[in-house]
Amino acid sequence: MSRQKIASLSDLTEGKTVKFQFTHKGKPTEGFVACFKGKLVAYENRCRHLPLSLDYDDGRFFSRDGKTFVCQTHNAIYEPLTGLCLRGPCEGESLKPLKIEITEDEVWLLE
Ligand code: FES
Structure with missing residues (x-):
């Protein structure tokens, strides 16, 4: 499993998001991490x-x-904590979640 730093925790106060790039199956991919209700969530930045x-x-x-x-x-x-599309053309589908880890002031993507 690889680990990549994607943000500083101090940049992710409530309602903030940070975008990042990573490589998924050899392809450049974009993700975002967001703080919602005190929790950090991360998804691929790709609509369903x-x-x-x-x-x-x-x-x-x-x-x-x-x-x-x-x-x-x-x-x-989309519902931030689950990624579920609540309304729209892809209702019922979900954003692709990404695994993250938090260590002190750093947020890491786990692949
Ligand atoms: S591309 Fe996102 S709702 Fe159509």
């Missing part, structure tokens, strides 16, 4: 409707009320 990033490259993942992630292309709404 079409293979597009959720944030459309501007780093915004949370809805205006901060309660869900939203895909900026067709407004699919």
Whole structure:
């Protein structure tokens, strides 16, 4: 199993997200880690409707009320703690979760 530093814990206060790049099965892939209700979650930055990033490259993942992630292309709404799409063209599907580990002030991706 490999480990890659993806963020500093101090950058992930409530409602914040950090994007990162990693290699998955030899392909460059983007992920994001977010702090929601005091928990850190990480997912591949790829909508389940079409293979597009959720944030459309501007780093915004949370809805205006901060309660869900939203895909900026067709407004699919995802539950942050589970990645489940609650509403939109891919309702019932889930974001691909990524394993992370926290050590002191560092957040690591485990692959
Ligand atoms: S690409 Fe995300 S909802 Fe269509």
